[in-house]
Amino acid sequence: MKAGLTTLITDTPEAGFALAVKLSQKGVATTQTDPAIRKALRPSYAHDANSLIAVSHVVATHFQTIAAANDYWRK
Amino acid sequence: MKAGLTTLITDTPEAGFALAVKLSQKGVATTQTDPAIRKALRPSYAHDANSLIAVSHVVATHFQTIAAANDYWRK
Amino acid sequence: MKAGLTTLITDTPEAGFALAVKLSQKGVATTQTDPAIRKALRPSYAHDANSLIAVSHVVATHFQTIAAANDYWRK
Amino acid sequence: MKAGLTTLITDTPEAGFALAVKLSQKGVATTQTDPAIRKALRPSYAHDANSLIAVSHVVATHFQTIAAANDYWRK
Amino acid sequence: MKAGLTTLITDTPEAGFALAVKLSQKGVATTQTDPAIRKALRPSYAHDANSLIAVSHVVATHFQTIAAANDYWRK
Amino acid sequence: MKAGLTTLITDTPEAGFALAVKLSQKGVATTQTDPAIRKALRPSYAHDANSLIAVSHVVATHFQTIAAANDYWRK
Numbered sequence: 001m002k003a004g005l006t007t008l009i010t011d012t013p014e015a016g017f018a019l020a021v022k023l024s025q026k027g028v029a030t031t032q033t034d035p036a037i038r039k040a041l042r043p044s045y046a047h048d049a050n051s052l053i054a055v056s057h058v059v060a061t062h063f064q065t066i067a068a069a070n071d072y073w074r075k
Numbered sequence: 076m077k078a079g080l081t082t083l084i085t086d087t088p089e090a091g092f093a094l095a096v097k098l099s100q101k102g103v104a105t106t107q108t109d110p111a112i113r114k115a116l117r118p119s120y121a122h123d124a125n126s127l128i129a130v131s132h133v134v135a136t137h138f139q140t141i142a143a144a145n146d147y148w149r150k
Numbered sequence: 151m152k153a154g155l156t157t158l159i160t161d162t163p164e165a166g167f168a169l170a171v172k173l174s175q176k177g178v179a180t181t182q183t184d185p186a187i188r189k190a191l192r193p194s195y196a197h198d199a200n201s202l203i204a205v206s207h208v209v210a211t212h213f214q215t216i217a218a219a220n221d222y223w224r225k
Numbered sequence: 226m227k228a229g230l231t232t233l234i235t236d237t238p239e240a241g242f243a244l245a246v247k248l249s250q251k252g253v254a255t256t257q258t259d260p261a262i263r264k265a266l267r268p269s270y271a272h273d274a275n276s277l278i279a280v281s282h283v284v285a286t287h288f289q290t291i292a293a294a295n296d297y298w299r300k
Numbered sequence: 301m302k303a304g305l306t307t308l309i310t311d312t313p314e315a316g317f318a319l320a321v322k323l324s325q326k327g328v329a330t331t332q333t334d335p336a337i338r339k340a341l342r343p344s345y346a347h348d349a350n351s352l353i354a355v356s357h358v359v360a361t362h363f364q365t366i367a368a369a370n371d372y373w374r375k
Numbered sequence: 376m377k378a379g380l381t382t383l384i385t386d387t388p389e390a391g392f393a394l395a396v397k398l399s400q401k402g403v404a405t406t407q408t409d410p411a412i413r414k415a416l417r418p419s420y421a422h423d424a425n426s427l428i429a430v431s432h433v434v435a436t437h438f439q440t441i442a443a444a445n446d447y448w449r450k
Binding site: 162163167168171195198203204209210211223224 | 232233249262263266269280286
């Protein structure tokens with residue numbers, strides 16, 4: 001997302017889900033801007049079930065937004 | 076979901092709920108990509124009431140999205 | 151919900167709330183499929199204020215979905 | 226709410242907020258049906274900031290539903 | 301909010317945000333009605349990052365409701 | 376946001392995301408008004424994975440509101 005977030009429109013739900021994951025990470029990166037610190041934190045959440053569930057909840061919230069933006073990819 | 080998420084449309088609310096569970100798991104799997112680690116984590120959340128409640132909350136958020144996508148399966 | 155979730159439409163808000171409770175439980179049951187384990191977990195959340203508040207939050211999220219599905223039971 | 230939840234429509238936002246509080250409590254009461262146990266739990270959450278914040282979040286979710294049901298009490 | 305909550309309509313997003321903060325506090329006050337206890341709890345959450353983040357999440361939920369009520373203050 | 380929040384309308388999703396981060400911080404600042412205390416709290420959340428995930432969830436909720444306000448920046 002080097003050029004910044006320019007659109008919420010994606011071709012497929014799969015691409016919409018990937019964007020939701022990116023926005024969840026972007027929410028962390030705008031708070032903790034140091035990539036080295038973020039990388040050092042990975043073991044503490046990537047091996048913790050409750051942290052992973054919490055991440056999935058953030059992704060679900062962003063996916064809800066992106067799905068609405070794409071009118072749920074209805075044909 | 077081998078081919079990736081291609082649609083949010085399901086025939087029934089039951090299928091919509093199953094998709095919501097899948098998307099909740101997908102949110103975890105995109106963060107912790109190693110299936111062996113995810114499997115090793117199962118005892119820590121599958122036997123913890125608060126973790127199970129948190130999982131149910133993620134499913135509820137995805138189900139809200141999928142229900143809207145399917146216009147609540149109204150006839 | 152033996153036949154699976156076939157509709158979100160209910161006659162009354164009360165029935166809608168009961169369905170929201172059921173879906174919250176369904177979210178747990180699809181993750182921890184063993185009823186004996188779920189039953190064994192009950193004392194740990196049914197006597198814990200924070201767990202009960204978290205359950206109520208899941209019910210509130212499902213109730214929001216079901217209320218929208220029923221157009222808020224507006225006459 | 227002896228007769229059960231019959232409507233989400235309220236005359237004022239204040240009454241809507243009161244209903245949201247009731248539904249939050251109803252979500253707890255449908256899980257822990259014993260009023261004596263619920264009463265015994267009160268000191269543990271009513272004197273805990275994080276528990277009170279979590280309760281407020283459940284009320285906010287129900288209030289969102291009730292406000293939409295009442296078309297935000299717009300004249 | 302002595303006269304009770306009479307409207308969700310505000311002139312500006314800033315006023316809408318202030319109302320969201322008030323409703324978040326109202327959610328706590330309806331659960332813990334004793335102002336002295338609420339005041340005594342302040343040090344425990346006002347100096348705790350996770351509590352402050354949780355408060356901000358409640359405000360965000362109420363702000364979502366109020367923004368929709370005001371059609372996002374779109375001219 | 377010295378002049379207060381005057382609009383939710385932004386030119387781009389990127390600007391909308393930045394506004395969502397600001398509103399998440401505003402939710403904290405309206406509760407803990409002392410900038411020195413907020414600054415002192417930073418190490419406790421900026422180096423904690425669960426806190427950062429929780430912040431991202433607040434941002435996601437505000438972003439959902441802002442995206443709807445901007446009709447998802449659909450051309």
